Amino acid sequence: MMRLIETNLDLYRYEIHSLVREFYPATEIKVVVEGDERDEKLHREVPYVFLRVHFDRDCMGLILKDGEAAEPLTFERRRESGEPLPFNEKGKETKDILKTFLYETLSRVTGRQLPWGDLIGIRPTKIAMTRMENGETGEEAAAFLQREHHVSEEKANLSVDIAKREAKILSPIHYRDGFSLYIGIPFCPTTCLYCSFPSFNVALWKDRVDDYVDALIKEIAATADLMRGKILDTVYIGGGTPTTLEAEQLERLISAVEENFDTSHLCEFTVEAGRADSITKEKLEALRRHRVSRISVNPQTMKEETLRIIGRHHTVQQVRDSYRLARECGFDNINMDIILGLPGEDAGDVRHTMEEIEKLSPDSLTVHSLAIKRASRLRRIIDEKGYPAFVNTEETMRIADEGARRMGMEPYYLYRQKQMSGNFENTGYAREDKYGIYNILIMEEKQSILALGAGSISKLVFYTENPDGTENIRIERADNPKDVATYIENIDEMIRRKEKLYRIQGR
Numbered sequence: 001m002m003r004l005i006e007t008n009l010d011l012y013r014y015e016i017h018s019l020v021r022e023f024y025p026a027t028e029i030k031v032v033v034e035g036d037e038r039d040e041k042l043h044r045e046v047p048y049v050f051l052r053v054h055f056d057r058d059c060m061g062l063i064l065k066d067g068e069a070a071e072p073l074t075f076e077r078r079r080e081s082g083e084p085l086p087f088n089e090k091g092k093e094t095k096d097i098l099k100t101f102l103y104e105t106l107s108r109v110t111g112r113q114l115p116w117g118d119l120i121g122i123r124p125t126k127i128a129m130t131r132m133e134n135g136e137t138g139e140e141a142a143a144f145l146q147r148e149h150h151v152s153e154e155k156a157n158l159s160v161d162i163a164k165r166e167a168k169i170l171s172p173i174h175y176r177d178g179f180s181l182y183i184g185i186p187f188c189p190t191t192c193l194y195c196s197f198p199s200f201n202v203a204l205w206k207d208r209v210d211d212y213v214d215a216l217i218k219e220i221a222a223t224a225d226l227m228r229g230k231i232l233d234t235v236y237i238g239g240g241t242p243t244t245l246e247a248e249q250l251e252r253l254i255s256a257v258e259e260n261f262d263t264s265h266l267c268e269f270t271v272e273a274g275r276a277d278s279i280t281k282e283k284l285e286a287l288r289r290h291r292v293s294r295i296s297v298n299p300q301t302m303k304e305e306t307l308r309i310i311g312r313h314h315t316v317q318q319v320r321d322s323y324r325l326a327r328e329c330g331f332d333n334i335n336m337d338i339i340l341g342l343p344g345e346d347a348g349d350v351r352h353t354m355e356e357i358e359k360l361s362p363d364s365l366t367v368h369s370l371a372i373k374r375a376s377r378l379r380r381i382i383d384e385k386g387y388p389a390f391v392n393t394e395e396t397m398r399i400a401d402e403g404a405r406r407m408g409m410e411p412y413y414l415y416r417q418k419q420m421s422g423n424f425e426n427t428g429y430a431r432e433d434k435y436g437i438y439n440i441l442i443m444e445e446k447q448s449i450l451a452l453g454a455g456s457i458s459k460l461v462f463y464t465e466n467p468d469g470t471e472n473i474r475i476e477r478a479d480n481p482k483d484v485a486t487y488i489e490n491i492d493e494m495i496r497r498k499e500k501l502y503r504i505q506g507r
Contacts, residue, residue, distance in 0.1 A: 127144075165411070181452070258291065295333075310342060324360075369417075461475055
């Protein structure tokens with residue numbers, strides 16, 4: 001079923017689409033602009049307009065018609081002061097007015113309150129952290145989230161709790177004078193059903209993997225010079241699946257990092273080992289010979305049938321074996337990932353997964369809510385066969401939370417994604433001093449990140465001070481192409497992009 005939304009102003013298409021989708025997750029949402037001839041075909045295909053969003057100089061109006069034969073409902077919002085609303089100039093105030101009004105209207109019509117209220121961004125904890133940095137107490141920041149954004153008490157308190165913990169964890173990090181290094185390995189043994197990340201079947205690309213590592217090493221050597229005088233705080237090798245590289249290739253890659261960058265100040269060096277079917281003793285030993293301090297062994301679920309459905313060609317026993325092998329090799333900071341809302345899974349399956357993970361007792365656990373991305377095979381299957389959207393629930397979130405806390409973990413970072421099951425979130429849990437520091441840095445956007453490899457995006461963070469002593473942050477980006485062959489063949493251009501970003505625009 002498709003719900004058609006019409007507006008007279010194109011500026012707020014994203015906000016309207018995102019918030020309506022949160023209330024109707026199993027429905028395709030289309031936003032069209034009034035009078036746009038390109039949308040005429042949609043008007044002919046869809047029998048009625050579900051929602052009209054109209055912006056005037058002094059008010060905003062909503063007309064909602066939930067069914068072809070239903071009577072339309074009309075809602076209107078004006079400023080209490082009677083002053084004009086500058087909707088033709090998109091800014092924070094106008095966006096907040098729109099989101100609040102739209103949320104309150106849809107909540108009233110559907111009878112639903114969303115756990116994250118009208119927040120549609122991926123970093124809800126950032127609001128709490130910013131307000132506390134500006135002098136508010138945790139209680140005041142939580143009250144603001146509930147009052148101004150309709151966030152539930154539970155999620156508001158969670159945001160504040162995590163923001164406080166993040167501030168403590170990041171206290172030794174060099175925001176202005178430091179940076180983090182990300183290296184992307186885009187290869188995987190197979191592509192998981194839910195995945196939309198750039199990934200290439202390593203079996204099909206085996207003849208180019210060495211070429212890819214060579215290109216990475218060239219990019220490492222060239223860009224290291226751009227960061228002279230900066231402190232390297234964290235290194236993260238992700239993917240894809242980094243352990244699709246052979247032990248010798250991992251050795252070459254990490255040696256290049258250590259030879260070109262000063263790693264003496266590192267707080268963390270993470271390699272996302274990932275899938276159990278790619279982990280071997282030789283690869284783990286190669287990582288241990290260097291400064292790698294944290295790895296991930298990611299089951300996603302401990303249910304055999306689900307592993308087959310989502311395209312992960314390994315068994316639950318292989319997960320156990322890989323985890324124990326990593327412990328035997330001396331790793332004392334191991335993360336595991338799970339996904340809630342996987343096809344066919346219910347609360348009992350999540351409980352089983354948590355029981356199995358608790359037996360292994362990792363040092364940290366990342367709990368993902370399934371996000372059905374447009375580019376994933378799962379999205380295509382849902383669209384082609386008409387399957388219902390898979391829904392995460394408060395019960396499964398609670399099961400995962402309680403399991404993590406039984407292992408002595410606390411939540412330390414949180415983010416949300418588009419198309420996320422059940423309007424929930426991804427939460428990282430960890431024991432004391434076993435946190436994933438890079439995970440927080442990538443979310444908070446307070447430190448520059450030099451990102452190398454296919455599909456990676458470098459971020460340069462500029463700090464400027466206002467006359468009142470407060471800070472402004474501006475972020476510039478430089479991206480690498482997702483396609484492996486394009487990256488390899490144009491590696492000199494990738495290096496020039498970094499030079500332009502870091503050298504010409506300033507450090």
